[in-house]
Amino acid sequence: xxxxxxxxxxxxxxxxxxxxxxxxxxxxxxxxxxxxxxxxxxxxxxxxxxxxxxxxxxxxxxxxxxxxxxxxxxxxxxxxxxxxxxxxxxxxxxxxxxxxxxxxxxxxxxxxxxxxxxxxxxxxxxxxxxxxxxxxxxxxxxxxxxxxxxxxxxxxxxxxxxxxxxxxxxxxxxxxxxxxxxxxxxxxxxxxxxxxxxxxxxxxxxxxxxxxxxxxxxxxxxxxxxxxxxxxxxxxxxxxxxxxxxxxxxxxxxxxxxxxxxxxxxxxxxxxxxxxxxxxxxxxxxxxxxxxxxxxxxxxxxxxxxxxxxxxxxxxxxxxxxxxxxxxxxxxxxxxxxxxxxxxxxxxxxxxxxxxxxxxxxxxxxxxxxxxxxxxxxxxxxxxxxxxxxxxxxxxxxxxxxxxxxxxxxxxxxxxxxxxxxxxxxxxxxxxxxxxxxxxxxxxxxxxxxxxxxxxxxxxxx
Ligand code: C2O
Ligand code: CU
Ligand code: CU
Numbered sequence: 001x002x003x004x005x006x007x008x009x010x011x012x013x014x015x016x017x018x019x020x021x022x023x024x025x026x027x028x029x030x031x032x033x034x035x036x037x038x039x040x041x042x043x044x045x046x047x048x049x050x051x052x053x054x055x056x057x058x059x060x061x062x063x064x065x066x067x068x069x070x071x072x073x074x075x076x077x078x079x080x081x082x083x084x085x086x087x088x089x090x091x092x093x094x095x096x097x098x099x100x101x102x103x104x105x106x107x108x109x110x111x112x113x114x115x116x117x118x119x120x121x122x123x124x125x126x127x128x129x130x131x132x133x134x135x136x137x138x139x140x141x142x143x144x145x146x147x148x149x150x151x152x153x154x155x156x157x158x159x160x161x162x163x164x165x166x167x168x169x170x171x172x173x174x175x176x177x178x179x180x181x182x183x184x185x186x187x188x189x190x191x192x193x194x195x196x197x198x199x200x201x202x203x204x205x206x207x208x209x210x211x212x213x214x215x216x217x218x219x220x221x222x223x224x225x226x227x228x229x230x231x232x233x234x235x236x237x238x239x240x241x242x243x244x245x246x247x248x249x250x251x252x253x254x255x256x257x258x259x260x261x262x263x264x265x266x267x268x269x270x271x272x273x274x275x276x277x278x279x280x281x282x283x284x285x286x287x288x289x290x291x292x293x294x295x296x297x298x299x300x301x302x303x304x305x306x307x308x309x310x311x312x313x314x315x316x317x318x319x320x321x322x323x324x325x326x327x328x329x330x331x332x333x334x335x336x337x338x339x340x341x342x343x344x345x346x347x348x349x350x351x352x353x354x355x356x357x358x359x360x361x362x363x364x365x366x367x368x369x370x371x372x373x374x375x376x377x378x379x380x381x382x383x384x385x386x387x388x389x390x391x392x393x394x395x396x397x398x399x400x401x402x403x404x405x406x407x408x409x410x411x412x413x414x415x416x417x418x419x420x421x422x423x424x425x426x427x428x429x430x431x432x433x434x435x436x437x438x439x440x441x442x443x444x445x446x447x448x449x450x451x452x453x454x455x456x457x458x459x460x461x462x
Contacts, residue, residue, distance in 0.1 A: 027069040027115060032062060035075045036082055036128075036142060044194055044201060048177040051078055051140035057199040058167040058219065059144025062126070064116050066150040072112040076104045082137060084112060085129035085374075086146065087259060088242045088395045090120055093375045093418035100129040100374070100419060101344075117413075121150030122242025123165070123215040123261040131342070131433070135221055135425035139190055140178065143167065143219040152244055157310040161213035161265065164205070166276075168216065168256075168295065170195045170223040172288075181426075187334070188285035188367065189222025189258075189424040195278055197296040204297040210304035212266040213238075214276075218256040221425040224283045224368065224398075228253040229266065230275040230294070236309060239263035241377065243393035244314035253279065257370040257398045259423040266298065267306035274298045284367030284401055316391040319408040321381060321461035325355040328452045332399065332422060332432065333365035338451055341431035347417070348434035348451040352441045357409045358459035363399035369427065371405070372396040373436075374418040378407040381459070396423050406459050411438050 034053055041050045041057055053059025064070060076082050083102045091097045097114035104110045124146040128137040145165045153159065172179035172192030181190055197203055218225050229235050234250040241261050248265060256262055266274055275294035281287075328349065331338050337348065351357060358381065361371050377395045380388050383405050397405055421433035434452070 027067050028065065029069050029071065030064060031071045031073070033073045033075070034059070035077055037077045038079065041141070043171060043178070044173050046173045046177060048173055050178065051137055051142050053142060053144050057141050058169070059126070059142070061144065061165050062146045064146065064148045066116055066118045066121050066148060068116045070112070070114060070116065073109060074104065074112055075109045076106055079106050080133065081105050081130055082128045082133070082142070083130050084126050086124060086126050088122070088124040088261070088377070089146070090117055090375060090377070090413060091115070092414055093416040098375065098418070101417070103130055116148055119150070120242070121148045121153055122239060122244070123147060123217060123263055124242050125167070125217050125219060125261070127219070131344070132429050135190065135429045136181065138219070138425050139181070139221050143169065145215070145217055147215065148242075152314060155310055157307050158213060158238075160209060160307050161211045162207045162209040163213040163215070165198070165215045166217065166296070167198050167219050168195060168225060169219040170290065186426050186430060189426045191221070191223050191288055193288050193291045195223070195225075195290050195292050195295055202292055202294060202296070204299060207268065207298050207300045207304070210268050210300065210306040212268075212298055214264050214266060216256060216262045216264060218258050218260050220258050222258060224258070224281045225256040226253055226279040226281040227256055227295070228277050228279055230273075230277060233274065236265040236267070237262055238265060238310070238313055240392045241395045243316075243377065245390060245392055246316050247311055247313055248309050249390050255281065255398065257368070257396065257423070258425065259370070259372055259396045260394075265309065268298075268300035268304055269306060271300055271302060271304070273300075316379075316393065318391055319356050319379065319410055321358065321408070321459065323356050324358040324408070324459060326351065326357045326454045327456055327459045328357065328359050329455050329458055330359055330361045330371075330452055331364045332361065332369045332371060333363070334367075335427060335430045335432050337421075337432060337434045340451060342421075342433040344435075346435060346451070347437045349436040351411055351436060351438045353411055353415045353438050354441065355411050357411060359407045359409055360404060360458045361397075361399060361407060362404045363401055366401050368398055368400050369422045369424065369432070370396050370398040371420065372423040373409065373420040375414050375416070376409055376411055378409040380405055381408045382406040415439055
């Protein structure tokens with residue numbers, strides 16, 4: 001006897017599990033609702049008129065497992081259009097997934113739906129991405145964390161940690177409430193004097209285990225965070241931008257630029273409090289000093305002993321520079337990518353799915369800019385000609401004035417049209433952004449005007 005399922009699988013040459021509706025256990029369906037609202041909220045003792053997800057600062061954490069299917073019923077209860085971007089997630093950049101070209105009018109609902117891929121456990125975040133209003137809406141409070149868990153998170157050395165999502169953002173208030181953008185803020189990026197951790201100023205946390213795992217997210221518009229621990233204890237970096245390193249790397253300090261994430265382990269060796277500190281960083285623009293004594297204080301439970309450090313986290317295979325199919329040069333300067341301001345209807349990069357590309361990104365301006373690519377992520381092959389100290393995946397990388405990064409970008413799995421930009425929110429809104437369209441090899445995208453054309457002489461191996 002051959003049943004219908006076996007017949008179909010034989011007929012199509014596909015394993016039965018890949019046929020729709022036949023798998024014994026399908027993906028777990030996670031249904032959530034999310035509402036963007038205007039709401040008053042008390043910040044630093046002042047009532048401010050904010051824009052918030054579900055009325056919270058930051059928005060609720062979306063907790064997911066690899067392989068889940070998310071159905072997110074989103075309602076725009078703001079007085080202006082908005083949309084959602086799932087920053088760092090490798091999901092389709094179109095349809096009901098990470099489609100930043102959508103616009104959800106005030107009062108309307110939209111259901112986002114997508115599958116969380118296997119192997120992508122990590123720390124991500126969501127925020128509005130309607131070009132031109134991103135900075136204002138984020139500054140007003142719209143941002144939330146996404147945590148995707150997978151097998152690596154279940155190893156005892158990580159599972160036993162006191163794990164916290166730490167959304168960091170700076171803010172400022174004046175007599176009128178939330179400080180508004182000044183013309184100068186639109187140039188340098190909006191910053192405030194108070195750094196909040198999960199919406200709180202200088203919180204003190206009681207830690208339940210001898211090791212803390214902090215999923216740090218810099219959700220600031222423009223604030224660069226040079227993070228360190230009190231007494232200059234080492235922190236152990238285990239993941240960058242949602243992807244595990246091969247093994248923990250101990251650091252004295254960590255630069256987290258807007259939109260970047262870092263998962264770190266903090267070990268309570270001697271039972272004493274440990275503060276997370278934000279040190280001053282000069283990004284080439286006048287920056288108001290933070291008034292925080294510390295970002296947050298961690299108070300370990302008496303007698304807690306740190307867990308052993310994991311010695312192996314994940315494979316981070318190094319793409320081979322000799323396998324690069326296409327090389328491009330991208331320059332960044334104030335509000336310009338390769339000398340041009342953003343246009344919705346222009347395609348700046350036309351690429352082919354499956355290709356490994358190398359992008360030589362140069363900051364030709366006078367302040368730091370951080371380069372972010374949607375949908376696909378990359379490794380830094382060389383920064384200013386030198387390989388980085390350890391291999392890591394990134395979706396956002398910082399460039400100081402004059403710096404040049406060579407990025408290896410495998411354009412795998414997804415196809416479609418999306419954007420890359422400077423993640424200083426005001427710079428992106430002001431046009432430091434471009435469109436990329438990745439098509440199947442036999443069908444190059446139509447109507448494309450390629451600005452960032454291939455340049456075979458850059459990114460050479462050796
Ligand atoms: Cu946080 Cu275009 O992204
Ligand atoms: Cu993004
Ligand atoms: Cu910039």
